[in-house]
Amino acid sequence: MSDKVTLTPLNTEPEIPAVRGTRFHEQNISDPRTETVPNSALYDADPTGHTDHDSDPNLQKLRELLFLREMELLRKLEKRLNDPLQHAQETSEVIAEALLLRSQQKDNMLYTAFEPMSERLLNDAVRKNPMDFVNVLFPLMGPAIRRSIAETFHSMLEGFHKTMEQVFSWKGMRWRWQAMRTGISFSEVVLLHTLLYRVEQIFFIHAETGLVLSHVYNEGVVTQDAEMVSAMLTAIQDFARDCFTGKQESSLDSLQMGEFTIMVERGSSAYLACVVRGSVPLEFKEKLRDTMIALQLKFADALNSFKGDTEKFLPARWDLENLLDARYADEDAPLPFWVKLLPVVLVLLLALGGGYLWHNVQQQNIAREEAKKYMEASFSQVGNEPGILLVEARQDAPDHWEAIYLKDRFAEDPQSLLDAKGIDPETYTLQVIPHVSYEADMLTKRVKERISPPESVSMVFDKDGTLYLRGEAPMSWILQARQEALALPGVEKIDMSGLIDPRVDELKRMIALVETTVVEFPSGKDVPVSEDAAKLAKAINTLVDIEKLAGSMNVTVNLTIYGHADATGSSKFNYEISQARARTIAAMLYNRGSAIPIAIYGMGSEHASQEPSEYTGNQTSRKVELRVHLAQLPSDTVLNILH
Amino acid sequence: MISKKICMIGAFSVGKSALVARFVHSIFSDQYLSTVGVKISKKVIDLNGADLTMVLWDMEGKDDFADVHMSYLRGAMGFFTVADGTRRETLTMALRLRELALETAGDVPHIIIVNKADLDWEISDAQLADLEASGIRIIRTSAKTGLGVEEAFTTLAEAMMKN
Ligand SMILES: Nc1nc2c(ncn2[C@@H]2O[C@H](COP(=O)(O)OP(=O)(O)OP(=O)(O)O)[C@@H](O)[C@H]2O)c(=O)[nH]1
Numbered sequence: 001m002s003d004k005v006t007l008t009p010l011n012t013e014p015e016i017p018a019v020r021g022t023r024f025h026e027q028n029i030s031d032p033r034t035e036t037v038p039n040s041a042l043y044d045a046d047p048t049g050h051t052d053h054d055s056d057p058n059l060q061k062l063r064e065l066l067f068l069r070e071m072e073l074l075r076k077l078e079k080r081l082n083d084p085l086q087h088a089q090e091t092s093e094v095i096a097e098a099l100l101l102r103s104q105q106k107d108n109m110l111y112t113a114f115e116p117m118s119e120r121l122l123n124d125a126v127r128k129n130p131m132d133f134v135n136v137l138f139p140l141m142g143p144a145i146r147r148s149i150a151e152t153f154h155s156m157l158e159g160f161h162k163t164m165e166q167v168f169s170w171k172g173m174r175w176r177w178q179a180m181r182t183g184i185s186f187s188e189v190v191l192l193h194t195l196l197y198r199v200e201q202i203f204f205i206h207a208e209t210g211l212v213l214s215h216v217y218n219e220g221v222v223t224q225d226a227e228m229v230s231a232m233l234t235a236i237q238d239f240a241r242d243c244f245t246g247k248q249e250s251s252l253d254s255l256q257m258g259e260f261t262i263m264v265e266r267g268s269s270a271y272l273a274c275v276v277r278g279s280v281p282l283e284f285k286e287k288l289r290d291t292m293i294a295l296q297l298k299f300a301d302a303l304n305s306f307k308g309d310t311e312k313f314l315p316a317r318w319d320l321e322n323l324l325d326a327r328y329a330d331e332d333a334p335l336p337f338w339v340k341l342l343p344v345v346l347v348l349l350l351a352l353g354g355g356y357l358w359h360n361v362q363q364q365n366i367a368r369e370e371a372k373k374y375m376e377a378s379f380s381q382v383g384n385e386p387g388i389l390l391v392e393a394r395q396d397a398p399d400h401w402e403a404i405y406l407k408d409r410f411a412e413d414p415q416s417l418l419d420a421k422g423i424d425p426e427t428y429t430l431q432v433i434p435h436v437s438y439e440a441d442m443l444t445k446r447v448k449e450r451i452s453p454p455e456s457v458s459m460v461f462d463k464d465g466t467l468y469l470r471g472e473a474p475m476s477w478i479l480q481a482r483q484e485a486l487a488l489p490g491v492e493k494i495d496m497s498g499l500i501d502p503r504v505d506e507l508k509r510m511i512a513l514v515e516t517t518v519v520e521f522p523s524g525k526d527v528p529v530s531e532d533a534a535k536l537a538k539a540i541n542t543l544v545d546i547e548k549l550a551g552s553m554n555v556t557v558n559l560t561i562y563g564h565a566d567a568t569g570s571s572k573f574n575y576e577i578s579q580a581r582a583r584t585i586a587a588m589l590y591n592r593g594s595a596i597p598i599a600i601y602g603m604g605s606e607h608a609s610q611e612p613s614e615y616t617g618n619q620t621s622r623k624v625e626l627r628v629h630l631a632q633l634p635s636d637t638v639l640n641i642l643h
Numbered sequence: 644m645i646s647k648k649i650c651m652i653g654a655f656s657v658g659k660s661a662l663v664a665r666f667v668h669s670i671f672s673d674q675y676l677s678t679v680g681v682k683i684s685k686k687v688i689d690l691n692g693a694d695l696t697m698v699l700w701d702m703e704g705k706d707d708f709a710d711v712h713m714s715y716l717r718g719a720m721g722f723f724t725v726a727d728g729t730r731r732e733t734l735t736m737a738l739r740l741r742e743l744a745l746e747t748a749g750d751v752p753h754i755i756i757v758n759k760a761d762l763d764w765e766i767s768d769a770q771l772a773d774l775e776a777s778g779i780r781i782i783r784t785s786a787k788t789g790l791g792v793e794e795a796f797t798t799l800a801e802a803m804m805k806n
């Protein structure tokens with residue numbers, strides 16, 4: 001302590017800091033808080049233990065005498081440092097120069113420091129009042145943008161012309177025509193190419209029953225019956241499980257079908273099946289899983305007690321619709337500021353360009369709508385053609401369709417029908433599934449192929465599947481045709497009453513002649529009365545003709561000859577004489593060389609009139625009757641044909 | 644909206660598909676039957692003023708039980724076992740399949756259909772009467788003429804709605 005008291009007055013100005021330094025040092029050991037000593041300590045009396053000489057008026061006086069000017073200076077300096085206003089004022093005087101200096105050093109620090117702020121400011125400003133910016137920017141950017149658009153169009157056209165030249169005219173022309181007709185814009189084509197994925201449909205399916213609980217789909221997606229699709233999906237999964245793993249808990253996660261993926265996410269009692277076009281990103285799978293978990297929890301009770309009532313699952317729609325998203329390439333690359341402005345500027349340009357462009361766009365939309373309608377109408381018209389059924393026609397891309405037809409073997413080719421309508425085959429893909437149609441036209445063709453009718457025969461079908469055949473045809477064909485046509489599905493009944501075989505008529509006439517011939521016999525004789533000889537000869541000749549004609553028609557003839565006797569005489573005698581009479585006729589036929597099988601019946605006097613002969617006039621019971629049978633014909637056919 | 648899953652089982656060629664075809668139309672081709680062993684069809688019927696959607700699983704008939712995809716029967720809310728009246732053995736098969744189905748699907752409404760009523764039968768009325776007496780519901784149908792088809796489906800539908 002004492003050395004200090006003595007030393008202080010002896011030291012000159014520059015030593016003041018040194019003295020204080022020493023004191024600091026000592027104090028620091030015991031109390032580090034004193035590190036921040038106020039500046040005033042430089043000239044004020046120190047309140048901490050030096051009161052003895054600081055308060056000493058003499059010393060004070062001496063100090064003032066010696067350092068008055070310096071003390072004043074220090075006081076001013078201190079004030080400047082402590083007053084923010086003053087500080088600001090001073091900084092403001094040099095800030096520009098300072099920034100300039102700093103910016104000349106190439107360390108980018110300034111830029112980094114200012115960037116976020118300026119960006120935010122700019123954004124805010126644009127958002128608050130975009131028109132101001134547009135107004136300011138337009139004179140500058142307008143011409144540049146206009147030029148860049150013109151250039152884009154130009155190079156696009158050039159590319160187009162080049163392609164046309166390369167591919168030579170035909171394809172190029174077709175493309176041009178296609179573009180004109182469908183009105184599909186370039187940008188849409190680009191869009192399609194950059195489509196990464198799109199969730200087209202989502203099925204929420206009860207796992208055990210395969211019944212659909214909820215079904216949502218993206219706009220414009222053509223869907224099949226959700227109930228059937230869900231059941232089929234479930235069946236396919238059951239099938240896969242049975243066949244490949246046999247384990248209950250394993251499951252099918254996805255099915256690949258061309259550009260579509262069906263993704264399956266299983267919950268404990270339900271599952272989600274998503275139809276996705278394109279390649280599915282991982283994040284979607286996660287989203288799908290989250291949704292499934294959420295639905296499983298939300299509908300736990302309803303799912304476990306499910307008895308087919310799907311009403312309860314209506315709210316699931318909202319969850320499902322959230323999954324219906326799409327992603328395009330480049331979508332999340334951040335856009336530069338001026339690109340964001342571009343639409344605004346473009347709108348302006350359009351306004352400037354007047355109704356012309358607008359009109360064009362409008363026309364294009366109309367053209368596109370019309371093209372779409374035309375395609376739809378064409379597909380369904382073709383589906384209405386006989387034997388063709390349109391299962392589905394859907395637009396699977398802006399300029400592309402997919403159509404599925406069922407086609408009978410005899411129907412016209414859908415492809416050529418569409419060609420005939422002038423539809424570019426490049427704009428669609430066809431799937432043609434063979435099918436057997438019961439439409440009258442197809443049935444007719446099928447029957448025609450099977451029975452190959454002669455030209456003289458015409459065929460008509462009615463609604464009930466009855467086939468009417470009319471015209472002249474050989475008997476053998478008629479019989480064959482009947483069997484074969486009835487074997488065809490769709491042919492329920494055949495009406496052949498309109499069919500005639502000219503030979504059948506002839507046959508009928510001849511049979512009638514034979515059957516109406518009655519040959520009489522004298523009492524007790526088995527040789528016919530001479531008056532009937534000519535009649536008999538004619539009948540015999542006719543029978544020979546019948547045999548020949550029937551033979552040519554593949555029909556076998558049988559003959560039955562009934563011999564009769566009158567009531568006089570014993571029944572034994574009558575029986576014998578009647579049989580002898582029949583045999584006489586048979587012998588005559590055999591003598592003529594006929595091979596007709598003949599059955600002979602002696603009827604005795606069974607059919608003889610019991611009346612005295614005077615009442616029966618010249619009708620006698622002593623006679624022979626002939627009956628012709630055409631064998632091997634189904635009886636109803638015979639009836640049909642012979643009536 | 645009420646939907647029900649219904650299975651058609653039975654020996655081969657008894658007319659399961661023909662019965663379904665009589666009753667509905669399907670969007671799927673018969674190809675599925677031979678590949679996956681089942682074909683799905685759907686019919687919405689009006690049952691006392693309310694719509695009921697019947698999703699029909701027409702299963703491929705097999706000679707051998709071991710080949711039957713019983714897992715398709717899981718969750719069935721009703722089923723038909725179909726026999727062919729002209730072949731006695733198909734009824735035996737139908738009865739055995741019925742037992743299996745009840746094990747898999749639980750005690751759900753079901754009907755035995757004896758089909759091809761338009762032809763001469765090997766199965767006798769007495770035989771069917773015996774079964775009916777034991778509480779089994781039997782309906783005679785012909786997919787060809789349509790006899791009994793509508794009745795079979797509506798009867799099952801009604802039973803399922805009560806269940
Ligand atoms: N007459 C007659 N034939 C029938 C009837 N039902 C089916 N058929 C015929 O019987 C055959 C078999 O009929 P399907 O319906 O394919 O029989 P299925 O039971 O589905 O046969 P699988 O699928 O092989 O098990 C077909 O030729 C049908 O035309 C009927 O009621 N009456």
Ligand SMILES: [Mg+2]
Nearest residue numbers: 659660703704
């Ligand atoms: Mg079948």
